[in-house]
Amino acid sequence: MSIDIPSAEDFAELTQHRHPASVTVYVAPSGSSESRSPIGRNPEAAQLSLRTAVGEGVAQLAAAEVPTEDLDRITDAVDQLVDDRDFWSTQARSLAVFVSPLGLRAFRLMNNLRTHSGVGDRFDAGPLIRATTFAHSGFVLAVTKGSVRLLVLESDASCHEVELTGLPEDLGLELQTADNEGRMDRQRADGALRPKIQRRDYCSTVQEAVLRQINGSNHPLVLAASPDLEPAYREINTYRRLVEEGITANPASLGLDDLARRGRDVLDRNYAAQLADWREQFGTLRAHGRASAKLREIAKAATAGQVDVLLFDLTAEREGTIDEYGNVTPADEPSAHTYGLADEVAARVLRTGGTVKAVRGADLPDGARIAATFRSAS
CATH class of the missing domain: 3.30.960.10 (eRF1 domain 1)
Structure with a gap:
């Protein structure tokens, strides 16, 4: 890729x-x-x-x-x-x-x-x-016998399919089982474990091709697999952002748009749960002086390397300057000597090993445009 x-x-x-x-x-x-x-x-x-x-x-x-x-x-x-x-x-x-x-x-x-x-x-x-x-993007992996599709879901609501290279032309033959529409494999003469091993091998081959395209990404991956392959893929999975919830419908019956829609529904629920947990943690930490929704406090903490997690409004446009001590000077209008204040705070957090998330304004606590949790009390 x-x-x-x-x-x-x-x-x-x-x-x-x-x-x-x-x-x-x-x-x-x-x-x-x-x-x-x-x-x-x-x-x-x-x-x-x-x-x-x-x-x-x-x-x-x-x-x-x-x-x-x-x-x-x-x-x-x-x-x-x-x-x-x-x-x-x-x-x-x-x-x-x-x-x-x-x-x-x-x-x-x-x-x-x-x-x-x-x-x-x-x-x-x-x-x-x-x-x-900005976390409203991710991947959907559709896996059935002999068919694999990888979709990229963009943060702007668009999507497209990514070509997977390196998959064998006879991929489906790895399973060597009759098409049973997802039902339990019939007992084979060479032992009941062989179909399970074949499914794991099949999923391992698929994952190798997928990781060649997405490894290094921090985007979540939603799995849409036939009932017989879903547990096998999760068993061999090594991608750390595989979402626990998957698409339950058999992907063989779903078109690109339907896969994308169902994938976004899963991502939205997963992301909403993460943000709800963070807001709850934010409230607890703020009561102990370890969180803030005030730009000036956050800028100084970011400059000192004290910000653990920063969330800021994706649409924030206020410009100005921030000096080497973290003091903020807002500008009345943009100029060649100013820059986005939220972007500069985010950059300082990233430079000191913190986590940064651009979010929609409604996802921030108390109607704020920026919020952060600190590594120690301010």
């Missing part, structure tokens, strides 16, 4: 970067989220968008009298990326590219981000942070 999952170290590097000639570009194919095809199907269009955006950024930097050698380094780095054929062979839906005279970082993402670019003395990692920490 060739998807890049940003790590905490990646976020630390991107958010700590400072250089007056820094260019950020988010590239996505044109069209609605539902109609967008993977970048790898038409890499030339994405490459053109990238070159155009970087060219505009370089022109802005030139107008600001940035040295020519710095501009050349930026252009050369982008040219090398465009010439990297392996990079563009991907099922990614969008790209995030960060380039300065000091180097280039690029991430291929399954998220449908909007095309956006900017220049300044730092990278605009906010959209990347929000896209990769």
Whole structure:
């Protein structure tokens, strides 16, 4: 699949970067989220968008009298990326590219981000942070005898199927049992355990192909398996975000849209339960001085490395600055010297090993736009 999952170290590097000639570009194919095809199907269009955006950024930097050698380094780095054929062979839906005279970082993402670019003395990692920490996305794996489908459910309600590579053409023959529509296998001469072993082997083969596509992801996986294969897959599963609740209907009878709808229902229930537990914990910890829903308190705690879990409103737009001590100065309007306050707090939490989740406003406690639990009492 060739998807890049940003790590905490990646976020630390991107958010700590400072250089007056820094260019950020988010590239996505044109069209609605539902109609967008993977970048790898038409890499030339994405490459053109990238070159155009970087060219505009370089022109802005030139107008600001940035040295020519710095501009050349930026252009050369982008040219090398465009010439990297392996990079563009991907099922990614969008790209995030960060380039300065000091180097280039690029991430291929399954998220449908909007095309956006900017220049300044730092990278605009906010959209990347929000896209990769918003939990309303995941996978649905449909498994039946001889048929395997992997769906990606996007946070914008779109979905698409991912091609699984490396599966044998005669995959269904691994089971070597008659089609019994999910009922108990008939007793075989070579022992009652053999069908169970075959089902585990079959599911192991499927999981290997699935992990090649999603390993390293932090998104939940919903299982939709025929009744005979569901327990076997859960037994051999090693993906830590497999959701306990599955889709109970036999996936052989479900189309893509129906699988996606049922998968989202499972994800929504799972996520709602997690947030309810967190809000309850938040209330308990706040009573003991270990949680807050006030931006200024959270910013200072994040700067000191004291935030354990941060939740912030996905739509938060307030800009300003936060100094090295965590003091917040809101801005009346955005400028080249301001940035998203919630994004900056999130970046500081990620740099110090905390957990960050971008959520819908209704999921936050007390109508707040941001909330956090602390590692110790403030």
